[in-house]
Every structure is written in structure tokens, then in C-alpha cells.
Amino acid sequence: MHSKAHFFKIVGVFLFFVIFAILSIQIFAPTTYENLKNRFLSQFQPKISQEEELVIAFPDVIASFDPASYKASDRSRLVNMYETLVRMDSSLTLEPSLALSWGFSTDTVLEFHLRPGVSFHDGTLLTAEDVRSSIEYAKNAPNSEVSYLVSTISSIETPDSSTVRIITDFPDPLLLQKLTAIFIFPKKNIATISKTPVGTGAYIWKRYDKEKGDLELQRFSDYWGSSPKFRYVVLRGIPDREERFSAISTGGADILTAVPGYLASSLSAYDLDLKVIPSLEVNFLAFSFRPESIFSKKEAREAVLHAIDRTELLKFAGDSIEPANQFVSRGVFGYRADISNREYDLEKAKTLMRSIESFVRIQISVDLPMGFEALGRYIEDQLYLIGFDPDVQYLSVSDLTEKVMSGKSDFYLFGFRSELGDANDFFSAVAHSRGSDISRFGVFNGSFYQNSHVDELITESSRTLDTFKRSEKLQEIMKILVEDDMLGIPLFESKVMYAVRRGVHFEPRVDGYVLARDIF
């Protein structure tokens, strides 16, 4: 008994001193205590399972791996593998990424200091030369869809391996925002980069299953930032929305982007949470301004404007859309609150059409992306009513883009996401005339629209540092495009709805990107 009591006494004394020592460290050396505690606890942290995988379902398949692609469907994937000099947080506030700091030496010289020790997926270290090469690729590559974003850059200097100096022709108020769209890759990979992504992002390209539409990514072990939770990420393209919903409802996906509106209320039955965020995307019907197209005539455009009842459109997508009256969504800088649209007036539409052609139905090609069949049918009906003979086609995004940009479509549905939060983005890409140097403006001007005054305003707004003046110019452009020239028919701005499996923590971004590194 005595020895037992003695033993307990010794244990008690030992525990007393251990607790006392721990308390002393915690009180008088809290930093040391935290370090020791974290080191101790990390031994008991559950190791992330080798098999832990995140599957994200998209409404489309990736068309291109090119870092200079600006299609939303492509960038939604690429953004997990590539990074930019600066990036936007979820509320579009600029924050450091590959560049640790930056500043304007003059109005036209923007200098970046790179983050040290950043590795590409192939193990090479990021240098200033890689940045210069990437920006030049974005500007000069034949298929670059982001060239207009960097069109103001005249030269790039790399005084040392960690400093990049960007010189612009003139002050560019949106340069930093534009650079958030320019992916950085190794200079030595420039020849193959359009096929095989190599970036600095949290995930490495593993393989692409074209048949399934699965882009498989693997966590990058040398990522400079905090290691993401999921070891594997599958970005799955499922254009068919029923199939898409089936994937997530049966556990085949963890996150579903673009939830069909009519399914939103059913999610909870499948242990799915609904997350909604306004998108910056406006979908509109665009007219072809090619001389051979009927829509080069203002009357024809106006007739169609009067023939489309926007309120009818709400029925197709339920609560997930808001009617749009201009080409950028509310919240984007340059949005004009006092824009007026043509009212629905079928008779007036017919009258206008009769002034063009009274006897023969005018054949036009109408092209919409797959999945917009209901809308397509409505448009088809309305066009028919006013004297058109529409040939409606439902195409994949890549096919649609190709047809539109080659000038083969009279009337098409187009969506543009102003992910920079500035209407100048849309104007530069879509409204500015294509001209001879497509790399600067009009890269998405599938309408072949031209207006020198608009071009002038766009150029001026690109160079004006005075925010008030810029706002005025942008709003003036919008008025011309919507009211005067009727570039197209703004239809709706959508809310993006996500279905998220319970237990997965995901917060939608206003720019619509799904960043796997931020999901846990």
C-alpha cells in the first residue's frame, strides 16, 4: 500500500511540475508555446487521404489549354493551374500573387517585384524573363484572345531576375486589372504551352480525358502558397444539364456550377446546398453588321428589338436571371442606369420589317449555344412572326465561337463576363472595330461592328486616369451601343447557382471562377 501511495505521490508531483512548466511557457513565452503546441499537434493531425478527390462539374467542356484563351469555359479550368502577377480576391480587390509588390514609377511605367522561390510545375524557378515572355505571348500569339488586354504595353524590361518593368504607350487605368487575366508560364515552354499547361498554380495538369470531358489535376507539392486540401481535382464538363444534375445528386460530383434554375429548390433533398451569386455575365443576341447581312440595316435590328419580349425570357430560367438592358451587368463600372430599351411591340416590328422586305421571308442564320433550346424556340417564333425565316442552330461553345468570329452568323447568342468589373473590357473586346490589328481590340467582335466615334471613345477611356471622365465616356459608349446603334439585344444577366455537397466548403466568387485551392 505504502509503495502504491508513494508511486502516486511521485506521479502527482511529476504531473504538477509538467503542468507548471507548460503554464510558465504559455504565459511568459507564448510564441514558443504556440510553436511547440503546433509541432506537437501536427503529429496527430490526420494525414490527407491519398484518395481524397474533388470533382467539379461544369456546363461545358474545355476547348483550349492555351493560357491566352479568354473563353470563360477555358479559363475556369486554367485558373487552377496558372497564376498571374496580381490577382483579385473574391470581391475583386487586387492582391499580390506572383508579384509581391508593385508601383508606378511614372504614369506609364509599372514595376513589379516577384515573389522569390516560386516554382513552376516542372520544377524551374519563376524569373522575370518568364513573366516577360508570358505577357508577350498574350500580346502576340496568333490565337491570343487576351491580346487586347495587354495592347497598351509597349515594352517590358527585366533589370534583374526578380523585377519586371512594364512600359505602356499611355497611362492605362486598368492595367493592373488586365494583368489579372495574363497567365504566367515558363519561357522555355512557349512552343508547347497551348497543349500542355505548365504554371505555378496549386494544381498540376495530370491528364485530360476528352471522351469524358474530365480534366484531371493533382496537387502541386511545391506550391508557394498554403497547400490545398484536395489531392486530386477533376474538372468535369457535362453540357447536358440533366446529366450534370444527375452527377451531383448521385455523388459523382462535389460541386455543380450552373445549376438549372428549375432544379434549385430540389437540392436539399440530395444533401446539397445552393449557393447563388450574381455573375458579371450578360447574355445578348448580337446582330451581324456585315454588309451582306440583313442586320446591317438599322430597321431590321430595330424590328427584332421590338419583337423580343424580355419578360417572356424570365420564364425560361426562373429566378436565376434578371432582365438586362445593356451589355454589362449591374455593378460593373460603366453601367448606365438611365439606358432605355425598345419596348416590345410586335406590330411595330412588323411594320419596320415591311419597310425592308414585304413579300419574301428573309433567311437568316441564328446560332445559339447548346442548352438554350427553349430560348431558341421563342426567338425562332418571334422572328418568324415578323417575317424572317430563321435557321436556328445549337452549337458547342467552340463551334459557335468559330462560326461567329468567321462572320458566318447573322444573329447569335453571346455572353460576355466582365470579370475585370469594368465595361471597358467588353467595349474593347466586343464593340471596338476589328481593324487590321486584331490583337489590340475587337477580338470578340463577331458582329463586325464598326463605329469610329465609339472606337475613339473606347481608346480615350482606356487612357483616362480620371475616374469621373472615364465613367462618362463609358456610359456614353453604352448609350450608343444600346440605343443608337443597337449592337444587339441585351437579354439577361444571370445569377450563378452552385450546388455544393454538404461538407464541402465553397464560397462563390463574383468573377465566376471556381478555385479548387480555396475549397476545403
Add this chain to the structure above:
Amino acid sequence: MIFSIKTKLIIVVTALVLFILTVTASLLISEKKMELTHDIFLRARSFSELTADDIVQEYELFLKSGGFLYFQSRISDIFLKNEDISAIMIANYRGDLLYDSSEDKTEQYRGDVSRQISDSAFLARIQSQYPSFSIGDGSRVMYMKRNLDQSYQLVDFADKPVVYDEKKELVRDIVYPVQGKYAIRYDVTYKNLDNRISAMTERIRLLMLFGIMAGLLTAYVFSFTITRHLGRLVFAAQGVAAGDFKQKVVVKSRDEIGILADAFNSMAKDLDQSTKARLYKARMGKELELAAQIQRDLLPERIPDISGLDIAAGLIPAEEIGGDCFDFIHVNKEDTILYIGDVTGHGVPSGLVGAVANAIVYSKMGSRDIRDLLIETNSILKMKTRANMFLTMLMVNWNSRKKALTYVSAGHERMIQLEKKTKKAVMLEGGGMALGMLPDISKLLVKRSVALASGDALFLYSDGIPDARSKKGELYGRPRLLRSIEENVHLGSAEALKNAVLSDVKEFSEGRKIEDDITILVLRRG
């Protein structure tokens, strides 16, 4: 149930530490909370002053024309500058709510009808010239009127001064009118205050726990230094109680414990010595008792029958061992020697000398002459005893045939003769020299005869009788002795006479302790 000093000390110290820390912590937290609350208000007020114009500018630049994203980005930046502001609202002078950061998180308000502020009090604040803040549940509003010296005076809606006790009520929000067209409302949150107080409370709890443990440890160590020594003292005291007086406690501390330990060691040593002394005394007592018994054995067991004499004897020693002695020695059929002796002092030394004298007298009694006997006895005693030890003796020889009595006095008390006829007590000649003083006292001893008639009595006594004192210190004296003897002349036996004298002495002494042996021999001629 026994609580050791250690336990009591630990409990007391712990309770004291806990009490002090609790009180201190409560006061500290309370003061810190007030201080932080005040700081939050000041920061919020300054923040509103600095940012209100900027917010309006951003509104007019971006939000008014629909640039929600840019505006939201700017507002996010502004929020980052003050973490105590939880929400911002923008209203125009008419009371239209233009922006509410808590509602308009991802998109601008899109309702067909503008949001109207229905709260009249809030509207009054928007339309006021002065910034204002609400406190408590928001019902009480105070306006901040700027003085010339740029300080603020608090007034109510009617511009009357008011008093604000910031310790009692928290500021809920601040409304800052701008340019007479807009007003910005900043909602104040105390989440950070709560977090900081929680963190502080947590830290104080840890400190309290630390303090208690430190107190426990200190109390334990401190009490250990005391109880360790006390424990030794207890152990030693238990040893002493069990009879081990060799216990010694080594305590080097220079305090009361050390003094106690020294006193204990001294006490143990004294106890050891006193116990030894007691034991010795007891042993000595036993030996004295034995010696007294031996001495009593040396005295005649009974009064011998001597023809013609009625003898009584009594000896009352002052201590266990007396210095007086007497004896009766039948020399032959006719002669009997009786003697009384008194050794100087009393106690064991005197008793020993008395015993030696007794033995010498016995050994030399072959010489019938009592004078020669005494001379021989003297010479031996002189050789065998210490210089300051001597013996007075009165030796009597009675010849029962001749009915003749002779005596020799060796410095002893003078014999008293009680004549029946005259009823007078007379002191007979004494003299001589005490035995043991000089080697040869032959020239000093004189043998005398006494004519003893029938009925006469002779009293041989030691000086213990005449030297007896009363309680008052009065001496009994020889005259009184003579008187006492004369008064009892009527008594018919030697025993009665002896008792009468002894009674008289006892009565005179009044119970006072005798200081010298009392011996009396009464010889009555029959």
C-alpha cells in the same frame, strides 16, 4: 482529523493567492474593458470623420452609376482600416437608403422602390448638421457639436448639453452627415473588444492557475523548511518521551525554530542529567535506608536486663542515619558498660564514625576499665577518622554486685542525676575530651563515681536535647531539661521518665524539624 502545518500553510497561501488574483483580475478586466470601449468609440469617431467624405465620393463615382463592384472593392478597403466597424450605411438627405453593407453584399439593391428610412430619429440624425451617436439600445442619441477649439460638446436634438457616461452605455453607431446631401452610418461592433477581453480573461485564468501553482509550490517549500525541523523536533520529543534522552536535533536555521531546537537539546540534556541524578538519589536513598537499617541493627535491639537498674533508651536521628549512638555491653556477670556517644554532625558520615566507634568499643571491651577503653578507642578513632570527625562519649560502668556506678566523660554532655530524696536534678561533672580529636587523651579523661540511691535516676543524653529549638528559635536548654526531669520525679520508671523528657522536648519544639540527633538513656536504680 489532524491537519499538518504544511497543509494549513498551503491552504492559506493558496486561498490568499486566489483571492488576491481574483480581485486584481476583476479590477483589471473591468478597467481594461472601459479603456478599450472608450478607445473603440474614439477610433470610430475619428474613422467616421476621416472616411465619410471618401465614402460619399466613392458612392458618387461608382455606386450611383451602378459600379457596384468597384464601389464594393473600395468599401472593403475602408472596412479593413477599422475592424471595430461592422457595417456602413449610406443614405441621402431625403432618407433613401442608398447602400447597406450588411444587405448589399454581392449586388446592389435592385428593388423598384427605393429603400426608405422610416425611423424618424434616424432621419433626424441624417438631416442634422452635427455628427451623432446612439448608445445602449439605440434609443438615446447624442449629437457632437464642434467647439471652436475643435473639441466636441455633446448635445441633444434641441442643442441642449447632455451628459454621457461611457462606462455605463456602449456606443451603438455613429451617423456622419456629409455636405448636407448624404449621411453615413457606421455600426460599431465590440466583437474585437469581446475577443480581447476573452483573450485577456483566458490569460488571467492561466496566470491565476500559474499563481496558485506557484503559491502551492512556494507554500510547500516554505512549510517544508519549517516542518522539516519541526518533524525532527517531534521525532526527538517522542524519543525523549520514550526515555531516550540522548536525542539531539540539529537545526542550523537562525530563527525561532533554531532557538526551539537549542532549547530542546538543552532540555534533553538536563532531563538526562536529572534522571540520572534521580536514579542516583533513589539508589542512594536505598543505600541510606540500608545504612540506617544497619545502624539500627547496631543499636541494642532491646534494653538488657541489668540487675539493679531500670533502663530506658531512645534515639531519634535527625536524618536517616544518625550521629548518636548508645549501647549496652555486658562485660562480665557483674559489670555492664553503658555508653552514649555523639558524633559531630549527623547523617551518613556521623553514622559511619558511630558504627566504627561501636565496633572499636566492642573490640576493646576486654579492658574492663572504662577510662582505658575510651583512651584506646580514641587513639584508634584518631587514626581512622577524618580530622573534623570526632565523637563525644559518656561511658558508664555499673557493677551490679557492688551497686556502684562509675563513669568517664569524653567531652560529652554532663550527666544529670535525679535524686528521689531531694527531688532535685543535678548535673554531674563532665569534661574530658571528645574521641578522635587528639591521639592521646589519657590525661584528659577522669573516671568518676556516682552514689546512686534507690529510686535515683541518671540521665545520659546527647546535645540534641538541650540544643532543640522551638518554632520561634528558642533553645530548649539545660535548665529546662533539669526542670523537666525534676517535674517528672514522681514517675516511677525509667521508661516513663524517658518519655516524659522526650515529650517535653517534642512539645517545646512545636513540630519544628530536629536539627540534631536526640538520644537519651535513663538509668533508674531500683
